[in-house]
Amino acid sequence: MLALLSRDIRLSLHSNGGSLTGLLFFLAVISVFPFAIGPDNALLSTLAPAILWIGALLASLLDLDRLFAQDREDGSLDILVMQTHPLALTMFVKALAHWLVTGLPLVLATPVFGIMLNLSFQGILATAGTLLVGTPAIAFIGTAGAAVAVRLPRGGMLISVLVLPLVIPVLIFGISAIRGALEETAPFTAPLLFLCAVTLFTSVLGPLAAAIMLRHSAD
Amino acid sequence: MLALLSRDIRLSLHSNGGSLTGLLFFLAVISVFPFAIGPDNALLSTLAPAILWIGALLASLLDLDRLFAQDREDGSLDILVMQTHPLALTMFVKALAHWLVTGLPLVLATPVFGIMLNLSFQGILATAGTLLVGTPAIAFIGTAGAAVAVRLPRGGMLISVLVLPLVIPVLIFGISAIRGALEETAPFTAPLLFLCAVTLFTSVLGPLAAAIMLRHSAD
Amino acid sequence: MTTMTADTQKISGVWSLANPGRFMGFANRAVPVMGTVAILLLLLGLYLSFNAPEDYQQGYTVLIMFIHVPAAWLAMMTYTIMAISAIGTIVWRHPMADVSLRSAAPLGAVFTFLALATGSLWGKPMWGTWWEWDARMTSVLILLIIYLGLIALSKAFEEPAEAAQPVAIMTLTGFVIIPVIKFSVDWWNTLHQPASVSRFDRPAMSAEFLYPLLVMAAAYMAIFFTLHIMTMRNEVLARRIRSIKRQAARRNSSKATLLHEDEA
Amino acid sequence: MKLTVDNMTLERGGEPIVSGIGFELAAGEALVITGENGSGKSTALRGMAGLLPLASGSVKLADETGKPFEGPVREYCHYLGHQNAMKSGLTVHDNLDFWRRFNGHPHLAVEEALEEVDLLHTADLPFHYLSAGQKRRVAIARLLVSDRPVWILDEPTSGLDAPSVATFTGLVKAFAESGGILVAATHLDLGINATRRLEFAA
């Protein structure tokens, strides 16, 4: 399993030009917003959580369908599926590797991006925190979606139809939690706990669903 | 060439989830901002053009890397490149097909999303208009970007990073044209004409650059 | 004509001989000289800078200017050098042009980062914020993204020979940002309310600021060229090692020769 | 050890492609499946490898005393399909090393396995640098880095040159002599004197 983790991490680091690309991608996405919205610092800092979360979602989506598609095309998936390891564990590890490469660097870089978006110290803390808790959920849901899609001829369609609607609640809880942390009137604990629950829930259910899908849709 | 156009459209509708991915991503972006801003309808409608443009821009990035990657893997690219047709024309057609599937639906859906964001009738018209003129430019620039990364096994994010800085002018002119349409003081025709110019310009230069890239990166 | 002869014969085989060899000789002689010049200029520049009068508006923080402004200039100059190298790669396919481009990129990124960081440090006392989305800062940020994107792109290819053309074309395309950095302040104003941008449009500087600044700029340039030649030297060596390794790895495959040709 | 395939039927797209196949292979025996294109050879192999659900029938593996092995049969199999199951971005060594560690039951070291297919000198090259036949030989080396009693091979020699086919034959013979069970589909002569032969009609 460690072998799989390190292979998957190495593969995505390798072929995407290193983890640099992920961060660069966020930086690029973030710097696009002021061009659209205008260089209004107050407004930008209000929108900062949404901007960061959208960046995270987009980064996760960009690579998702390749989570299995490549393994399938080159025949690796067959061999992965045949082994003694519980398949759900294999799926969990693949999702984890995906998150470690796309999700974690963003969380770590949030302070820098937060300063650029004029986010307060507390806002940075809240954003980094919710991203840390929430982005794994995107990876887990995405894994299930990608698994559903992998064997089907018209899979791409299903991936987006399945994943995006499931992921939108995660986005919304994350952003509400940040707002709760920054404003007196909005609740903070409730959405954060929801977010934790969603992540824990999907960390089990996502890989499991993916495993079941892969077993049953063999061809 | 018509054959290529219809094939590419059919393929991305079939297997890439085509238009639906973009629309759903659009929906995700749009549903997130109200939560970040809070229940401020006026602010939301001020931001609406920017949100729609950003959504369109980011949604266009989602599929870019598959523009050539699949053709390369299954060997089609070799045959496409060998033909009598000017390669730049082939690239133009591929970009056009990509836009018809990912860009045009977004333009057509703008009214719905505009209403959700509380945009005025005139705002909707202006946004849809600028998107109609501007999004092809994104596709053309993206084609060049995708051609640069065609040899890379998983160019996805890298392509976006390369393309994003180049599409910023498109965004700027688009937004300022909308502003011109909605505000008395701001100019409308000048940015719109600029936008048209950029699109025309990239419709030649993008495919040309892509063609040069493909010729030189044979392996 | 139905020929498919490549434009030049030296796509990459010949390069390891004549040209880089001469370059290596030149580099070995030039680096110590240029390094010395760079250090001397830097010392002089720093001395002049610290003896410059305090600005009535900005106080001691004006010192940052002597670090900041040359860094910003160098960031743009380095990109210009890369763009010229890119033309060399595209038109003549000269491998040394590619070496020059790729060795300059990290240096350019560092200068750009320096300009951003010092500008940001300066911004705090001046404007009260670390970061402002105004024309110049944003366009320099985009320059940084372009630099890093180019570095990521060239790293993504396994084989330097394969990366040359894509990287060169992207470099040329990205050159648009240089005039934008230089002139965009006005364009931006058409878009957004002018906030703190006006600070950039200061009238011409007085001599007591100008001289130290120019000396510092010269020092930066000397540093850049020294480092550039050094990194180019490293790149040439790295490629040699790489090709030796490859050849060793292929000891019994590789070269294909015509064995026999018979009429059946 | 004994591999028993009993009345195996496999469907694709709802239609039976392979129907009612049965055979028994003891340790050291080899089965070669031949037949026209599209006659269902690959389908049958995927069924045995547990990659395709059986519409009916069973595939079982038992020891000499008839006691079935624990867990599904696929965990005792090496499967070599039309694809090579290697990542083009990683080096040859890293690819094999990954499968060695992931599959468990390590057998030959990566270097030894590469030596067997005469590709040791390519160990540090990225996989996509190799020629088509060299890629296939690396895929064959995968069978050697971990230990599995059953090999299921789908046109293993496609793209191989004559000397490599001979090398492959040697490997398969050694495997059979060590008590392994082999099932292979092929259009070419593998040089194995298979104890069993199954011919599919389209």
Add this chain to the structure above:
Amino acid sequence: MKLTVDNMTLERGGEPIVSGIGFELAAGEALVITGENGSGKSTALRGMAGLLPLASGSVKLADETGKPFEGPVREYCHYLGHQNAMKSGLTVHDNLDFWRRFNGHPHLAVEEALEEVDLLHTADLPFHYLSAGQKRRVAIARLLVSDRPVWILDEPTSGLDAPSVATFTGLVKAFAESGGILVAATHLDLGINATRRLEFAA
């Protein structure tokens, strides 16, 4: 018509893989390239097809009088590589129809071409439903739907069963008789009595 390859050298990753190859083929002649895995056969074919820049030398196509053809040689070539150049999501018919329309110079109708490779019954199946050998045969049918005077084929018969190899041989013979030029790399016997044979040593 005459295909002249003169002193062709090809590099990969900066190193010469094929060096100084030259030959001349007249209309109706065939060249078969053989050699070990990794000896550079595919590289040489890609060079001739204009898919890899020549490090030195030239590839030329001229008519009987020696007048060179207009435009690059690649526009007169059919290239069949290790990949099949078909989209798995489209049907067999749609795939061939696309190439027929895109390549221009239509020759056989899609149905006729499929008939030639004996796969007419699969016309409406999605390409990925086919077996490996059937896929290869569809790729061969692509050579028939548009008219090109030069065929460059890389292991065209890999995965084909014996009857299909015979069919393929027939197609190639008919092509040569109609005045076409054929260059093929292979490990197997194609059944063509090639007028020229080139052997690469590793």
